[in-house]
Amino acid sequence: MSEATVPHLGSLPSRLVRLYGGLALYGLGVGLQVRSGLGNDPWDAFHQGLAGRLGVSIGTVIIGVGALVMLLWIPLRQRPGLGTVSNVILLGLFADAALFVLPASGHWALSWLYLGLAIVSIALATVLYIGAGMGPGPRDGLMTGLARLGVSLRLGRFLIEIAVLAVGWLLGGTVGIGTLVFALAIGPLTQLFARRFPLT
Template sequence: MGKLLLGLLLFAVGVTLTVQAELGLAPWDVLHSAVSQLTGFGFGTASVMTSLAVLLLAMALGTRPGIGTVLNTLLIGAVIEVLLRVGFAGAADQWPWVARLLMLLGGLAVIGIGSALYIGAHLGSGPRDSLMIAVHRRLGVPISLARTITEGSAFALGWLFGGAVGVGTVVSVLLLGPMVQLGFRVLRQTPVRPEP
């Protein structure tokens, strides 16, 4: 359980860094902003709606929710909200562009480590990571490619329907999968339990 909670905390810190870099929304957040615009619901409600739809798809592809799924849904958002309110990274919007890019890259690396820890705990992945695991299993592709497929799909749908896109979005699409894969390798975690 400790590995799960540490992973979720690190994931939230990483997301906060990418948001505060202010270089563009991450792919799933591009989709959330599009859903918000299309439905008239707030960004948070759009995120929950998306989470439920993605979780149903992941379950249809064979993944099962667990305690990690519930904690992911409840804790990550709450921690991000607190970190953003207290100005976790300071006045990053006033930093030079290169410093903000480094913040974005650092945030992606922390997300990769957090993902490897909480998924490696095998207590259930969040909706988006459950979909990544389902793609990994179904297509037999590496985690990096499975992550890139899911992030890229969210990005494409969000962009198609008018979500906010920036250079940080493109960087996230290209690098988040490899960062998660690296997190699994460095921490010697496995994305799925080995079959007997």
Template sequence: MTFGWATNLTSIVVLLCWIPLRELPGLGTFLNVLLIGTSADLAALFLHPPGTFTQQLLFYCIGLVMLTFSDAVYLGARFGAGPRDGLMTGAVRVSGKPVWMVRTVIEVIVLTIGWILGGVVGFGTLLIALAMGPLVQQFQRFTTVRLKGDEI
């Protein structure tokens, strides 16, 4: 099974966790489930692994900013959250806690499960888990479409 297919199938399972949060899917939710893993597999055909540590660091830094900014952009468009983002938005709504805190807890739980299942947890993995929530929250300040009735 490819990374992309594993991602898409995992997304479907994570959507089941939305039920107790009463989170509703949108067009963006379905497109996320179909396209994220597919895009990852396609990108793997064209992007070759970086050869030097400097290239790895550059790819990582650019990827972290792109990931968190893109997350904030599509959440801000309000067309429906992706599976893990829906867990975040539902938990933010239910708990009243800030995005950075809820997302960090989700990422640390996912990291821990991956480690228990035998995955490698390196510095980069830990940094993503700790930085994803705060960066998404910061970018959302600039990317969220404001609608009537929104709190300012």
């Protein structure tokens, strides 16, 4: 979502709080879901699998993949904003920080608690981030860019996420019941938070 399409964005300081608060919360959500061990969302299954193969942190891969995805924006004529660049640089750092401080889950109850908190965190983070109106994340921008070429946004998102999920699973990323729960819950929960935290 571009700044031009977001009504009543509010003052610049409040938008920056939404942007960076949203990115920090999203990074926390990534860490929680990875630590749950129940299954990651498609992109993070890919990030985790690639990180394991390369011997680097998942945050490093998130940053690298985000930068590479932005290169795909060039033929799609997508324009990055401050939020886009901040996403590329900071999201991986926040995810690594969360993974550093969160203890591993040693019990099924803690795993499910982590998963539930992860979904809530990512849903709220998405609303905060979009509400800032400072440009989409690199992965979202890829899908909206394809939509401008005539590809259905829903179909484009489905195909991309199925592809990265499959590759992530083949690389050793964690795919499981948590992946399914995330897929079913993230949309409705994001809509709920969008009503509770309007863009004004």
